[in-house]
Amino acid sequence: MSTLSGSCEPPKVSAAPRGILHGSAEAESSSSSSSCLNLLPVDGYASSSRTESAPRDNCSPSTNSGFDNRFSSFWSEEGAGPGSSSAAPESLHDRATGEDATFSSGETMVVASAQLSEEEQNAREWAHKPRRIALFVEPSPFAYVCGYKNRYQNFIRYLRELGDEVLVVTTHIGVPAEFYGAKVIGSWSLPCPWYKPLPLSLALSPRIYKEVADFRPDIIHASSPGLMVFGALVIAKLLNVPVVMAYHTHLPMYIPKYTFSWLVQPTWLIIKYLHRAADLTLVMSQALGKEMNAVGASTAEQIRIWQKGVDSDTFHPRFKSWEMRNRLTDGVPDTPVIVHVGRLGAEKNLDFLKSVMEQIPEVRLAFIGDGPYRADLEQMFQGMNVTFTGMLQGEELSQAYASGDIFITPSETETLGFVVLEAMASGVPVVAARAGGIPDIVTQDGEAGFLYTPGDLDDCLSKIKPLLESSELRKKIGVAGRAEVEKFDWRASTRQVRNEQYSAAIRFWQRRQEQLASGFSGWFNFQPAPAQNL
Numbered sequence: 020m021s022t023l024s025g026s027c028e029p030p031k032v033s034a035a036p037r038g039i040l041h042g043s044a045e046a047e048s049s050s051s052s053s054s055c056l057n058l059l060p061v062d063g064y065a066s067s068s069r070t071e072s073a074p075r076d077n078c079s080p081s082t083n084s085g086f087d088n089r090f091s092s093f094w095s096e097e098g099a100g101p102g103s104s105s106a107a108p109e110s111l112h113d114r115a116t117g118e119d120a121t122f123s124s125g126e127t128m129v130v131a132s133a134q135l136s137e138e139e140q141n142a143r144e145w146a147h148k149p150r151r152i153a154l155f156v157e158p159s160p161f162a163y164v165c166g167y168k169n170r171y172q173n174f175i176r177y178l179r180e181l182g183d184e185v186l187v188v189t190t191h192i193g194v195p196a197e198f199y200g201a202k203v204i205g206s207w208s209l210p211c212p213w214y215k216p217l218p219l220s221l222a223l224s225p226r227i228y229k230e231v232a233d234f235r236p237d238i239i240h241a242s243s244p245g246l247m248v249f250g251a252l253v254i255a256k257l258l259n260v261p262v263v264m265a266y267h268t269h270l271p272m273y274i275p276k277y278t279f280s281w282l283v284q285p286t287w288l289i290i291k292y293l294h295r296a297a298d299l300t301l302v303m304s305q306a307l308g309k310e311m312n313a314v315g316a317s318t319a320e321q322i323r324i325w326q327k328g329v330d331s332d333t334f335h336p337r338f339k340s341w342e343m344r345n346r347l348t349d350g351v352p353d354t355p356v357i358v359h360v361g362r363l364g365a366e367k368n369l370d371f372l373k374s375v376m377e378q379i380p381e382v383r384l385a386f387i388g389d390g391p392y393r394a395d396l397e398q399m400f401q402g403m404n405v406t407f408t409g410m411l412q413g414e415e416l417s418q419a420y421a422s423g424d425i426f427i428t429p430s431e432t433e434t435l436g437f438v439v440l441e442a443m444a445s446g447v448p449v450v451a452a453r454a455g456g457i458p459d460i461v462t463q464d465g466e467a468g469f470l471y472t473p474g475d476l477d478d479c480l481s482k483i484k485p486l487l488e489s490s491e492l493r494k495k496i497g498v499a500g501r502a503e504v505e506k507f508d509w510r511a512s513t514r515q516v517r518n519e520q521y522s523a524a525i526r527f528w529q530r531r532q533e534q535l536a537s538g539f540s541g542w543f544n545f546q547p548a549p550a551q552n553l
Contacts, residue, residue: 360442
């Protein structure tokens with residue numbers, strides 16, 4: 020594990036996270052796009068043409084009308100961090116004229132102040148200095164196959180590339196000693212009682228605490244929800260460092276599928292407790308950000324979008340394979356084939372695809388992936404034109420995506436939907452439910468992909484059938500989808516979190532420290548009010 024050396028003059032702040040100014044970073048080429056304005060307008064955040072689906076009644080408490088679709092944005096004018104350009108984008112600078120600058124497309128989405136406060140200026144200075152980042156990730160991004168595996172692996176890789184020291188605490192199964200120079204610590208875990216393949220760990224043993232304390236992190240970043248996030252929060256409070264929570268799995272939507280519906284409200288209470296204690300909450304989509312704010316899990320100011328990314332070299336149309344298509348169609352490669360990639364779980368709404376296949380029996384459906392619901396699906400689709408390949412990885416997975424005619428996902432619980440990004444990168448037209456974070460990916464409905472109303476069979480078929488009938492339409496949508504996702508790069512996504520989101524978390528943490536100090540000061544200096552004349 021490499022060490023960072025050097026020193027720098029600390030900015031004058033009342034409370035800076037320990038170790039935040041240690042070391043020096045190597046300069047990154049300024050040819051990379053600036054991260055200053057990637058905060059919210061990316062991810063389709065400023066699109067007004069998208070239709071959001073309402074949360075299910077049994078999964079979401081009542082809506083808070085005060086949200087007003089508004090997420091506050093902290094941004095840097097210059098020197099925002101490694102790889103940043105030297106000045107704020109012109110569009111931002113032009114609109115910031117001493118008043119609050121509003122950025123919108125049909126509705127107000129971002130408010131940024133042109134006059135940076137002292138706190139913001141200090142955070143901007145911190146952004147381009149190397150940091151020590153402790154990541155608490157559950158389950159392991161190295162052994163457990165899930166949607167955020169690629170996100171965290173790329174995040175660690177590019178944090179190291181940016182010159183940061185990284186410590187990863189995760190569940191113990193399949194843990195490497197290091198990953199791109201980041202030290203990895205395994206915490207003993209047990210299977211989740213309701214879903215055995217999922218390992219859980221509190222990560223609060225004396226060994227884990229000592230490892231993190233010796234590392235002296237500037238910031239702690241924890242995946243949420245789960246069990247490990249509690250350990251991360253306790254350690255962050257004991258070490259007095261800022262904590263960022265990234266909300267990846269929309270647990271209230273899963274609860275009715277695996278346990279009891281009455282547990283939904285207690286689950287929300289736990290989520291609210293955790294994220295109110297965090298200095299910043301990262302969410303994967305606009306819709307989820309709105310919902311987290313509506314239930315009171317965090318303020319709009321402290322909710323930020325973690326920009327999506329995809330490896331457009333790994334997932335590419337060049338991987339189209341006749342051999343793989345032969346495998347997907349069970350030896351009849353001339354048959355039109357619809358592919359679904361992902362974990363086979365009850366919450367993915369895969370039963371809906373049976374109704375779809377009953378209307379187009381001449382088409383082959385290929386399930387790529389595995390999961391606890393596979394046996395039920397095999398029974399459900401018995402006698403139909405359906406193939407189950409099991410888990411595919413590496414080039415085989417790239418080939419499976421690229422060799423299909425259409426990609427479909429009926430899931431309504433995705434916080435983002437990486438499989439949609441990967442399918443679009445592979446040049447395959449996407450048909451997906453208009454739910455969760457997917458509308459933040461397919462922002463050009465009918466141009467770069469198709470969205471249908473969740474549960475509406477006729478609407479879904481109206482998107483599938485034209486694609487089956489026209490190879491020209493499939494090619495057009497596939498090319499447009501590929502062009503859309505080529506905009507999203509893991510390096511830029513990491514730089515945005517590291518330079519902007521972490522700086523905002525430090526600023527919020529500092530504010531909380533000052534408020535706490537002020538409260539104690541007022542308590543100790545308490546003087547009784549003078550007696551009134553009666």
